[in-house]
Amino acid sequence: xxxxxxxxxxxxxxxxxxxxxxxxxxxxxxxxxxxxxxxxxxxxxxxxxxxxxxxxxxxxxxxxxxxxxxxxxxxxxxxxxxxxxxxxxxxxxxxxxxxxxxxxxxxxxxxxxxxxxxxxxxxxxxxxxxxxxxxxxxxxxxxxxxxxxxxxxxxxxxxxxxxxxxxxxxxxxxxxxxxxxxxxxxxxxxxxxxxxxxxxxxxxxxxxxxxxxxxxxxxxxxxxxxxxxxxxxxxxx
Amino acid sequence: xxxxxxxxxxxxxxxxxxxxxxxxxxxxxxxxxxxxxxxxxxxxxxxxxxxxxxxxxxxxxxxxxxxxxxxxxxxxxxxxxxxxxxxxxxxxxxxxxxxxxxxxxxxxxxxxxxxxxxxxxxxxxxxxxxxxxxxxxxxxxxxxxxxxxxxxxxxxxxxxxxxxxxxxxxxxxxxxxxxxxxxxxxxxxxxxxxxxxxxxxxxxxxxxxxxxxxxxxxxxxxxxxxxxxxxxxxxxx
Numbered sequence: 511x512x513x514x515x516x517x518x519x520x521x522x523x524x525x526x527x528x529x530x531x532x533x534x535x536x537x538x539x540x541x542x543x544x545x546x547x548x549x550x551x552x553x554x555x556x557x558x559x560x561x562x563x564x565x566x567x568x569x570x571x572x573x574x575x576x577x578x579x580x581x582x583x584x585x586x587x588x589x590x591x592x593x594x595x596x597x598x599x600x601x602x603x604x605x606x607x608x609x610x611x612x613x614x615x616x617x618x619x620x621x622x623x624x625x626x627x628x629x630x631x632x633x634x635x636x637x638x639x640x641x642x643x644x645x646x647x648x649x650x651x652x653x654x655x656x657x658x659x660x661x662x663x664x665x666x667x668x669x670x671x672x673x674x675x676x677x678x679x680x681x682x683x684x685x686x687x688x689x690x691x692x693x694x695x696x697x698x699x700x701x702x703x704x705x706x707x708x709x710x711x712x713x714x715x716x717x718x719x720x721x722x723x724x725x726x727x728x729x730x731x732x733x734x735x736x737x738x739x740x741x742x743x744x745x746x747x
Numbered sequence: 748x749x750x751x752x753x754x755x756x757x758x759x760x761x762x763x764x765x766x767x768x769x770x771x772x773x774x775x776x777x778x779x780x781x782x783x784x785x786x787x788x789x790x791x792x793x794x795x796x797x798x799x800x801x802x803x804x805x806x807x808x809x810x811x812x813x814x815x816x817x818x819x820x821x822x823x824x825x826x827x828x829x830x831x832x833x834x835x836x837x838x839x840x841x842x843x844x845x846x847x848x849x850x851x852x853x854x855x856x857x858x859x860x861x862x863x864x865x866x867x868x869x870x871x872x873x874x875x876x877x878x879x880x881x882x883x884x885x886x887x888x889x890x891x892x893x894x895x896x897x898x899x900x901x902x903x904x905x906x907x908x909x910x911x912x913x914x915x916x917x918x919x920x921x922x923x924x925x926x927x928x929x930x931x932x933x934x935x936x937x938x939x940x941x942x943x944x945x946x947x948x949x950x951x952x953x954x955x956x957x958x959x960x961x962x963x964x965x966x967x968x969x970x971x972x973x974x975x976x977x978x979x980x981x982x983x984x
Contacts, residue, residue: 567841568810568874580833584831584833587830593824596821597826600817603814604804607804607805637806638875638896638897661875661879
């Protein structure tokens with residue numbers, strides 16, 4: 511059932527469009543709201559600890575982030591935070607969901623070019639509705655054969671997607687800003703990965719670049735450098 | 748690509764396992780928490796209005812429900828609710844996510860029987876991680892060829908699932924407790940539907956039973972009545 515085509519997978523947040531800048535804007539307001547109680551480093555560390563603890567239950571995305579932000583604020587203020595301030599946190603979360611989708615430089619042209627030769631798939635994690643909304647708002651949906659929204663980007667999740675689409679792992683190349691979520695699990699399956707760093711990386715996505723994946727791991731600075739990498743990789747088949 | 752098999756789709760919440768009883772338990776505590784401010788009917792109406800307003804942004808599921816419950820509590824108390832009480836609401840939400848999965852009577856045997864002759868698929872809406880967790884905790888996953896989690900159960904969502912699995916609509920039968928989400932959209936596509944009411948229906952799922960779908964709409968009282976309905980429907984092919 512595996513096709514001979516070379517399929518390219520794309521992460522979405524911070525690969526196709528800005529996302530961490532949206533979170534970072536909210537983090538700044540969050541620190542300001544709690545500045546009378548704690549310094550910024552304490553606030554950041556407490557919020558990250560809550561998020562990490564809650565991810566197995568909430569999964570990724572804005573709704574779980576908002577719940578973790580409220581929980582952390584109550585904890586950091588010993589319950590002294592007002593209901594009005596908590597309402598502001600909920601509105602910050604809502605603002606993130608309503609935020610316009612800002613496509614990264616070079617994405618539209620690069621996708622148009624690559625779509626002529628390869629099936630393209632979006633593989634992203636987060637809240638179902640929010641991720642669907644972003645694909646729709648981006649106007650990029652038509653360039654992709656499929657949009658796959660998963661709760662965790664681990665080897666099992668990628669393997670299920672490849673199986674469903676009849677793609678052999680060695681004929682699959684994944685492009686994304688997170689070495690941990692976009693590159694390592696795909697290399698583990700025998701696929702290839704292209705890392706394009708975003709200028710901010712969420713602490714829970716940090717990972718070291720892989721060793722021992724010669725010819726299957728590429729690092730580039732921006733999206734417009736992708737087509738020659740793909741062409742070089744595709745030339746092997 | 749359409750197969751000759753007759754595929755059966757199952758809704759999950761309140762069709763395979765209890766769900767509204769879990770929400771109802773939380774609603775009772777919610778009313779009690781706000782009883783000093785408003786009567787139960789006012790609390791219920793305000794919460795439902797917030798949920799309805801937020802669904803386009805949050806989608807379905809426990810995380811969005813929890814955020815709506817916090818927002819409504821702040822509004823109904825004019826901001827007088829304490830941070831400690833809001834923390835209790837967040838814990839109620841977490842309790843829903845951690846709640847054991849209680850499979851409905853007759854489900855295990857009925858699925859085992861039907862799986863011998865038909866491909867079975869779960870089609871459910873809600874939070875991605877939460878729905879995956881419930882399928883896993885239920886131990887029923889192995890009986891299903893696929894688990895599809897969607898953000899809205901409308902004709903477009905069902906059509907996409909049928910297309911992806913190569914199922915012709917007229918050879919598809921959907922089983923669920925919500926006429927609005929499980930039956931009407933499938934009938935619209937030309938498929939068949941079996942309604943099994945649950946003893947509680949969420950206000951946003953109310954709908955009237957369809958007219959003009961002779962031979963494609965069935966209503967039964969419990970899961971164990973499903974196999975003869977399926978056999979009768981399948982006998983046509």
